[in-house]
Amino acid sequence: MTPPADAEAFVREAGWGGAAISPLAGDASFRRYFRVHAGGRSAVLMDAPPQHEDSRPFLAVADHLHALGFAAPRVLARDLDRGLILLEDFGDARMKEVVEADPARETLIYAAAIDLLRDLHRQPPGTLPPYYMAVYQREAGLFPDWYMPAVGLEPAPGYAAAWDEVLAPIADDRSATVLRDYHAENIMLLADGGLGLLDFQDALAGHPAYDLVSLLQDARRDVSPELEEAMLAHYGSVDRAAYAVLGAQRNAKILGIFTRLWKRDGKPRYLAYQPRVWAYLERDLAHPALAPVRAWFDANVPTGKRAAAWADRVA
Structure with a gap:
């Protein structure tokens, strides 16, 4: 998978300048996921094209789960117009x-x-x-x-x-x-x-x-x-x-x-x-x-x- 064209600019604006962006996974929807590495830290980039995916329910349910004390990925940055969300990385132990x-x-x-x-x-x-x-x-x-x-x-x-x-x-x-x-x-x-x-x-x-x-x-x-x-x-x-x-x-x-x-x-x-x-x-x-x-x-x-x-x- 190739990162979206504006992914580099998005992660830079989020404070992850110079980060490496590598494919992580796709799923049954139009969403795709990438891992972002920079300075010994990592995050997950969710690419949810707004013409196909509405990311607002994801953000609302994440807030709901956090309020109840459950571990949903923390949102580090978002740009819903571009369909990009930077998330806490839960690692690889699925x-x-x-x-x-x-x-x-x-x-x-x-x-x-x-x-x-x-x-x-x-x-x-x-x-x-x-x-x-x-x-x-x-x-x-x-x-x-x-x-x-x-x-x-x-x-x-x-x-x-x-x-x-x-x-x-x-x-x-x-x-x-x-x-x-x-x-x-x-x-x-x-x-x-x-x-x-x-x-x-x-x-x-x-x-x-x-x-x-x-x-x-x-x-x-x-x-x-x-x-x-x-x-x-x-x-x-x-x-x-x-x-x-x-x-x-x-x-x-x-x-x-x-x-x-x-x-x-x-x-x-x-x-x-x-x-x-x-x-x-x-x-x-x-x-x-x-x-x-x-x-x-x-x-x-x-x-x-x-x-x-x-x-x-x-x-």
Whole structure:
């Protein structure tokens, strides 16, 4: 990745003159990240082109998390007109790679991530926008909109009605800060032993089970059923029906999003995750609370158009 043309001027104006700027990462959005080195210190440059990305929610949620005592990257400088933000550098110890390098630490690290969620859920969500039914439905709709055409299926009636029925008992719960992408690629292990949070700009006020699903049904790495159960028990009281419903909703959304990333955005690498996401979705659909949605899938998405449709794309 090449830094944006005005990156050098931006970091110089921020007091980082002469800094080296090197690629760090991109993600599923238009955002890109670079590491900035100068005089023995480092920071992270976020490039979020304003024509594609609105960085104001990121800044607002960062302030919200800081006010509650959680570790979001401190903002060192910003220029929203250019879409550039200089952030505190949390280092390279990302949860996913740390756990994969040392599987013996998996349970302990996941327990710490669950502890963070439990602490977060004890705090009010403040003025975050609500996670209401129309948002749930719009996300779930990514499955018929993008996934079904990609595997040669026609969208079928009854999908939204089935989701209305299963989501109705939980859609009005806005008691918790829902980060919405709380998983092993967005959690950093910090030098002080704490956990740093990334990619939280889409946070909403919603049901506390959502981020449990995001962490324990991780599209990007296998989380065994045994670890999932152990961590749900570690969290404490969990509404299992809500957990299954939100799991199914999130996984249907992800299947649609990853297909869209392939078809629209030219990012086929995300298709390798589809079989794993299907495995989570099948597990969620087995819960009695999902009966209407399960019936729709059984009637309209044949087995061969599910995980098997993507198996040859797994890297």
